Amino acid sequence: MTACCRPCECGQERKGDEVARVAIDVMLKQEILDPQGQTVEVALPTLGYPDVHKVRIGKHIELEIDESSPEEAARKVENLATRLLSNPVIEEFTYEIEL
Amino acid sequence: MRVGVVTFPGSNDDRDALHAVAVMGGEPVALWHNDADLKGVDAVVLPGGFSYGDYLRTGAIARFAPVMGAVCDFAESGGPVLGICNGFQILCEAGLLPGALLRNSGLAFICRWVHLRVESAQSRWSRAARLGEVIRIPIKHGEGRYYADAETLKSLEDNDQVVLRYCDESGRVTEEANPNGSFGNIAGIRNSSGNVLGMMPHPEHAVDSLLGPTGGRAIFGSLISEHLAGVGR
Numbered sequence: 001m002t003a004c005c006r007p008c009e010c011g012q013e014r015k016g017d018e019v020a021r022v023a024i025d026v027m028l029k030q031e032i033l034d035p036q037g038q039t040v041e042v043a044l045p046t047l048g049y050p051d052v053h054k055v056r057i058g059k060h061i062e063l064e065i066d067e068s069s070p071e072e073a074a075r076k077v078e079n080l081a082t083r084l085l086s087n088p089v090i091e092e093f094t095y096e097i098e099l
Numbered sequence: 100m101r102v103g104v105v106t107f108p109g110s111n112d113d114r115d116a117l118h119a120v121a122v123m124g125g126e127p128v129a130l131w132h133n134d135a136d137l138k139g140v141d142a143v144v145l146p147g148g149f150s151y152g153d154y155l156r157t158g159a160i161a162r163f164a165p166v167m168g169a170v171c172d173f174a175e176s177g178g179p180v181l182g183i184c185n186g187f188q189i190l191c192e193a194g195l196l197p198g199a200l201l202r203n204s205g206l207a208f209i210c211r212w213v214h215l216r217v218e219s220a221q222s223r224w225s226r227a228a229r230l231g232e233v234i235r236i237p238i239k240h241g242e243g244r245y246y247a248d249a250e251t252l253k254s255l256e257d258n259d260q261v262v263l264r265y266c267d268e269s270g271r272v273t274e275e276a277n278p279n280g281s282f283g284n285i286a287g288i289r290n291s292s293g294n295v296l297g298m299m300p301h302p303e304h305a306v307d308s309l310l311g312p313t314g315g316r317a318i319f320g321s322l323i324s325e326h327l328a329g330v331g332r
Contacts, residue, residue, distance in 0.1 A: 028201075032246065033280070035206045059155075084163070087156055087192065089199040090246060 020065045020073035021098040026086045027058035061085055073097050100323050103130040103140035105170070107161045112147035112183065112303060119303040120144070123319040132164040142179040142223075142322055143170055145186030147239075147301055157200060157242050158188035167193055179223040179322055180295045184240055187287070187297035196288055196297045197255065198247030203240070204280025210239040212312065213278060215286050215300060216266040219259045222289040224296040227321040233270045234314030236300040238278060238286075243299040245281035245288075255288055263287035263298055 028034050034056050041055040067073040077095050086093045102120040104127065106113045117127035128140050132150075137143060151160035161167070167189070174180045174195050182190035190196045203209060212235055217228040228234065247255065255261055263286040267276045277284045279299075287298030302315030 032201065033204060035202050035204055039206055084159060085155070087159070087199055089191075089197075089248075090201060 018066055018068045020067045020070070022063050022065060022073065022077050022095060023098075024061040024063070024077065024081055024085060024093055024095040025058060026061065026081070026091050026093045027056060028090060029092055032090055058091075068099070070097060070099050073099065100142065101126045101128050101138075101140045102142045102144060102323070103128040103137055104144045104146055105130045105132060105166055106146075107132040107148065107150035107164060107185075109150045109152055110146050110148035110185070112301065115301075116144045116146040116183065116303040119306045119315060119319050120323070122306045123316065123323045125319070125323040130166060132161070132166050135165040135169045137166075137169050137173055142181070143173060144303075145170070145180070145182040145189050146303070147184030147186060150185055150189065153185075153242075156192070157185060158190075158192040161185075161189045162192040171195060174290075174295050177292065177294050181224050181318070181322075182295075182297040183301055183303060184238075184243070184299055187299055188242070190295065190297045195295050196290055197251045198245060198288070200242050200299070201244040201246050202242050203244055203278075206241075208239070208241040209243075209278050210237070211278075212237045213286075213300060214266050214268055214270070214276065215263045215314065216270050216272060217262070217317070218264055219262045219289065221259055222262055222293040222296050222321075224289070224318050224321050225262050227324055228317040231270065232317070233266060233268070234317055235312035236302055236305045236314040238300045240279070240299055243279045243281065245283075245285040245299070247282065252282060255285075256283070258291055260289050260291065261285055261287075262289050262296060263300070 036057045037055040044052045081093045102125045104116045120127040188200045217232045220230050264272050264284040265276050265286050266272045272284045289296045302318035305315035
């Protein structure tokens with residue numbers, strides 16, 4: 001598998017779609033207090049939005065994997081999201097893969 | 100006794116920890132995050148700071164540093180390991196201690212002296228303390244709210260693994276004495292075999308009477324004085 005990126009300047013053609021584009025959202029579990037979200041929620045009425053509730057703040061992570069199989073890409077994403085990108089003790093994640 | 104202190108990129112209490120070891124009569128040994136070598140030390144301290152800029156989550160990246168494989172092996176074979184503040188966060192991320200440290204409930208970074216009640220004198224790092232003793236040690240953290248699910252908390256309580264709790268001056272564990280919203284006012288826990296202790300307060304800043312209260316001597320002294328008395332490893 002070639003290491004270069006598209007558009008490619010090395011003259012080599014990539015065969016098929018080899019890069020999976022992945023978007024992962026990591027959120028604190030529902031039962032865990034989110035002081036960041038609470039603080040933003042408290043600030044919103046002063047901006048004229050008294051009708052906004054249940055603000056929760058998480059992380060959005062984007063990455064690419066050199067992988068042409070959706071199943072294999074999903075397996076890798078679940079693995080790295082469980083081991084590093086989220087902490088299963090306090091967080092949950094969801095993801096989307098574009099191939 | 101040779102006590103190693105690991106420096107990660109972003110550690111900032113490593114020098115204080117080395118100094119505390121020396122003050123208590125141990126031999127301080129500087130260890131490096133990128134070295135999978137513990138230099139034959141008798142105990143390891145993971146110091147406070149902001150390893151890897153606290154990126155992603157506190158301790159999340161440090162947990163994969165080359166030295167941590169050696170620290171995990173050392174801990175699993177019964178070697179004494181103390182994680183202070185960021186070090187506690189790293190131990191939780193590495194799975195050497197249960198639970199996690201979340202953003203303080205009041206959001207603010209807190210830097211002040213607190214009172215702690217010694218709840219267990221069963222760990223390698225708290226043997227020099229008396230059960231129920233109240234010690235003064237400073238805290239300085241933004242993410243020190245100890246969290247674990249109900250089942251884990253119950254098992255910590257049932258197995259005497261809560262070592263330190265935030266309390267008031269007279270030792271009462273109250274909501275007012277809880278600086279960061281930690282579950283059960285928990286400030287420090289040990290693993291089931293008692294060789295690994297994680298705590299948010301900073302005992303290394305409280306060993307020298309010239310600089311204030313000396314509550315930290317109970318922690319470092321538990322390990323080192325035992326060794327000096329010839330009954331340690």
